[in-house]
Amino acid sequence: DGISDRDTDVDPLPSSPIVLGFSQLGSESDWRVANTESIKGAAQEAGVELKFENAESSQQKQFEAVRSFIQQKVDVIAIAPVIQSGWEPILKEAKAAGIPVIISDRSIDVQDSSLYVTFIGADFYEEGRKAGKYFLDKTRDMAGPIGIAELKGTEGSSPSIERGKGFRDTIEGHSDFVFLESDFADFTFEKGKETMRRFLKERGKEIKVLFAHNDDMALGAIEAIEEYGLKPGKDIVIISVDGTRKALEMLALGKINLVVECNPLLGPNLIQAATEIIQGRTLPKRIVPAESVFTEQMAEREVHNRKY
Numbered sequence: 215d216g217i218s219d220r221d222t223d224v225d226p227l228p229s230s231p232i233v234l235g236f237s238q239l240g241s242e243s244d245w246r247v248a249n250t251e252s253i254k255g256a257a258q259e260a261g262v263e264l265k266f267e268n269a270e271s272s273q274q275k276q277f278e279a280v281r282s283f284i285q286q287k288v289d290v291i292a293i294a295p296v297i298q299s300g301w302e303p304i305l306k307e308a309k310a311a312g313i314p315v316i317i318s319d320r321s322i323d324v325q326d327s328s329l330y331v332t333f334i335g336a337d338f339y340e341e342g343r344k345a346g347k348y349f350l351d352k353t354r355d356m357a358g359p360i361g362i363a364e365l366k367g368t369e370g371s372s373p374s375i376e377r378g379k380g381f382r383d384t385i386e387g388h389s390d391f392v393f394l395e396s397d398f399a400d401f402t403f404e405k406g407k408e409t410m411r412r413f414l415k416e417r418g419k420e421i422k423v424l425f426a427h428n429d430d431m432a433l434g435a436i437e438a439i440e441e442y443g444l445k446p447g448k449d450i451v452i453i454s455v456d457g458t459r460k461a462l463e464m465l466a467l468g469k470i471n472l473v474v475e476c477n478p479l480l481g482p483n484l485i486q487a488a489t490e491i492i493q494g495r496t497l498p499k500r501i502v503p504a505e506s507v508f509t510e511q512m513a514e515r516e517v518h519n520r521k522y
């Protein structure tokens with residue numbers, strides 16, 4: 215009848231399992247642990263053979279992992295890149311070997327977008343904007359100046375760059391808002407706590423709002439704030455990103471005021487993309503998971519649904 219069926223145009227799957235080499239950037243946060251589990255689980259369910267390497271936050275180690283995947287002649291390589299820059303040379307090596315690459319979670323900065331097939335990951339800029347919109351609502355009736363502290367993630371990483379930008383772009387233009395402190399705390403609980411301790415030592419009660427680029431740093435900051443003798447969520451408004459169970463518990467207790475969701479469960483999308491690449495299908499250049507925000511009112515209900 216002249217109408218071609220999409221499924222008849224694709225290659226059959228090979229009889230041996232697809233081999234996917236995945237370079238995970240590290241295990242710095244609960245989000246990351248959930249992300250790793252999601253990918254391992256989805257691979258197992260789909261019968262995809264996963265070669266997994268944890269780079270412990272080192273880009274160099276990620277390069278080594280990719281090189282070893284090339285040597286092992288895997289079918290597809292996936293990378294969750296620790297920082298945004300510096301990927302061009304290694305991606306060219308994968309391209310020269312004829313191995314397709316999927317970028318997962320964090321975006322990269324490359325001139326030649328043909329170096330990867332698709333990028334599966336959240337819209338971090340939009341997450342920063344959601345945090346900024348809440349900040350505007352929450353501080354509407356507060357007397358100025360409103361001192362802001364910011365716990366940024368890993369320097370040069372796309373979530374840190376884009377969340378910071380989205381937040382600033384949304385709140386800019388108000389002379390009452392003052393960034394008192396802003397520093398990198400590597401998305402970890404310990405660094406979040408240590409950095410917030412320093413912020414408080416330097417600025418104390420001048421800090422009215424904390425924007426933490428992830429939950430682990432926010433949880434560390436909560437301990438620092440309590441140690442200092444202030445009430446998190448009351449004396450200092452706390453806005454965080456991710457939506458881990460521990461953060462939703464704090465939200466339910468009123469110690470965090472808003473959690474912007476960042477979805478770590480990218481495994482099914484990633485494994486599907488790898489499979490479709492092998493079948494010769496054309497994928498969209500960008501795949502964005504659905505995400506929402508969690509308010510204090512929602513926390514009680516949501517916390518029970520949380521698996522990570």
Ligand code: AHR
Pocket residue numbers: 242243244245246319320373401427428429430455456476
């Ligand atoms: O790239 C996603 C971010 O990385 C998550 O927000 C954070 O928790 C993780 O470490």
